[in-house]
Each structure stands twice: as C-alpha cells, then as structure tokens.
Amino acid sequence: MVFFGYMVSSVLFGLLADRYGRWKILLLSFLWGAYFSLLTSFSPTYIWFVFLRTMVGCGVSGHAQGLIIKTEFLPTKYRGYMLPLSQVFWLSGSLLIIGLASVVIPTIGWRWLIRIASIPGIVLILAFKFIPESARFNVSTGNTQAALTTLQHIAKMNRSALPEGQLVEPMLLLSPASPLCSNSGRSGNGQILSPVSSALANDPKTPKTKWRRGMCGAKLCAVFGQEKRGRFADLLDAKYLRTTLQIWVIWLGISFAYYGVILASAELLERDLVCGAKSESQAAVPSEDSEGSQSPCYCHLFAPSDYRTMIISTIGEIALNPLNILGINFLGRRLSLSVTMGCTALFFLLLNICTSSAGLIGFLFTLRALVAANFNTIYIYTAEVYPTTMRALGMGTSGSLCRIGAMVAPFISQVLMSASILGALCLFSSVCVVGAISAFTLPIETKGRALQQIK
16 A cells, blocks of 8 residues: 555656756655654554555655756766665665564554654655756756756855856757747747747757647747656657657566565565574464454564664665666666576575575565665666656656556465465566566667757
8 A cells, every 4th residue: 555655646746847847846755755754653453554655655656756856966977976876865764663663563563663753754855855856857947047046055065166158958949830939029938939040940059859840921920838747658659659658667567576576575584485494583472353253464563683683684775876876877877787687587496495594585685685776777767867857757657667567476485385485486587588678779878978958
C-alpha cells in the first residue's frame, strides 16, 4: 500500500512540477510525508497504520523533484559524477534507520522509532529557504527575470560574475500565415509573438525547434513561451515513444530486483537456507487473534546478528559507487546500466548456491551494490533524456511504473520463495536480463549531452 500511494501520486506530482515548479512540489511532498509519518506513530489499529503509511508513500513520491532541481543546475560534465554521490546520503539514512531500529524497537517500541525517524524530515523543511527554484524551469515558463535573479545570487555566492549577454528563452519560429500568429501579437494560447527577420531565422546561433518559411515577405513570427508543459501525450510522441517504453520496462525491472533482494535478505535470514545453519531469529512468536484463535502469521523478531547482517548488506549499496561513476562517465549510461543489470541477474542465481553465512552475506552485499548502481544510472538517464518541459512528468511516470515492480516483489521473495527458492531467484534473474537488453538498446545516449530545454 505504501508503493500504491507512491504510484498514484508520482504521476500527479510530476505533472504539477512541470507546470508549477519543482520547488513548490518538493516542499509540498516534504510537508505531506513528515505529517503523515508522524501520524502513523499514533495509529489506533492496523487498518489506520496501513492507510497512514499509504499517505506517506504519496508524499515520498514527490522527493524526486530534488534530483531534478539538482540535475537542472549541474553542468553537463559534472552530472555523471555528482548525481551518483547522492547515493551516499541515501545510504546514510538507510544505515541510521537500521541502527535506530536495533536500539529503539526492543526497548521503547516501533511507535517511537517512527517518531524519531520523522524528526529529520521536519527539520529539513527549514532548509527550503536556501533551495532555489530551477532556473531552467523559470526560463521554460518565460520567467527569465526569476531565473536571472537566481543565477546572479549563485554568482555572488561564488564571488564570480555572470557571462556577458542577455538571458533569453528558446524561440519557436513560425510563418506569419500560421494560425498561431495573430494581429494582436499573441498566439491562441497566450504566448507572446514577435516578428523577426529571416536573417535571424537562418542564423545558426538562433535557438529554434520548429519553423516554416512564409510566403508573405521576409518576416517570420517568433513564439516566446514554448509549448504546453507536463503533457502525458508528449511522453508517447514519436520522438520519445520507444525511449519511454524501454525506460518504463527498465524502471519496473530495477525496482522489482531492488525490493526483491531486500525482502529476500530477510527471508534468507529467517529460513534454514545457509546449509543447515539456523538464524537466531528462527524463534517465532505467534500472534494472537482477537477471538483467541491461532493466527497463521508469525512475528520473527530480528536478533542482533540479523541487524548486523542488514547493515553490512546495506553498506553494499555504496560499494560499487566509484566503479559506477567511472562506468557512467566512460562507458556511457546505456552500456553501464546493461552491464550492472546483467551482473544483477547472475548474482540472483548465485544465491541458490549452498554456502556459509559469510558467503551469503557476501552475495547479498554484492547484490545490494549492483541494484543500487542500477538505480543510480536510471535516475540520471531519465532526468537527462527528457526536455525541461516534460522532465518531471517523465520522472514521475517512471517512478510510478517502478512501484508496480515493488508491489509484486513481496509475492515473489516471500510467497513464491517459500514454495520454490530456485523458481523465485530465476524469475528475478530473468527480469534483470530483460532490463539489461532494454538498457543496451535504448535509442538515445545522454553521456556528454546538454539538457534539452524544449521538445
């Protein structure tokens, strides 16, 4: 249900971010997530708990706008280095919550764990005063003054000066005979029009995407303000259709593998899967039904050794970061992603090998490193491949589709695995192979490519 909430609101937040700004949606998502997360700790019943966690999932789906703001400020040559380093902070949060859980849950309970975990989200709301709106977004909406103010502030912070020239938005050049051009100086959708000479139209320095020569003199009509933003139809436009569909397949597969390996780790710890060695958590505590009947569900309380194993495997998420950065920048986004997804498929199969506890932890460590590298790369690629007018929506729909994989993962790693370990691992591996092929055949490589401003 958490993933369902994420899936539903991810598209909505992406659409709103393309229309009204990344900063506003990021702030809204933080407020939403922090509020409902805190409320969860006061849940009177299990149904309320599930509902409130679903609301938390809705809020968390908007956090991707932070990555988009960062992407739109970073120069082309630094995106492949700086964006993967964000994984360090994700890892820090993951390790912090595991460490807190190992101390808080056995002592004062899960409610206090959630309350303590809500504090950073509440404190970070104060930091929004120092986060600017994306200058690229402001330019794409015609608000060049706001973008210029942001850039001047950045230049002042860095004791530098803006380059000489005038900040302008890209133009859409049309024939005066076009229905968009009217005598009032505005197009049908309110975009500002201006006549320009054909010399300007033919100048290679003039930014233009679509234009037609008119039959009535040497004048063209320049449309300032760009086409509509945040339209779902643009994702399925002929130019991006294949890219969009393959990105969706990759996101779904990566999410399926990521949450699959996390949940499979818990299953492997709880079951007799390490060549006869039983986990300390094997002592099950049956839950009591309200009517006194025996429930088929069991609570497996994690032992200290299980928390240690989770910490070790989570650290694996950062282990391949240096190699991931090198692959992204030298092999390119497509090839790097196809290699890491192929290796993920291989290591899922290796989990079926009879090994020691140390060997199992080693496999889980490597798998977590690989699935984290997959997420790193696809986040960067998705943010880079779409233009500013549809970037947030592209990220939102991808994030929404990937939650389907996250929702299916528990049924494979917990239900199917209890019936057939090899069958579950083969399914995870097969999905990763499909993702690797999709990544290798992506039609656009974004390595060294400037962010596109308009479609």
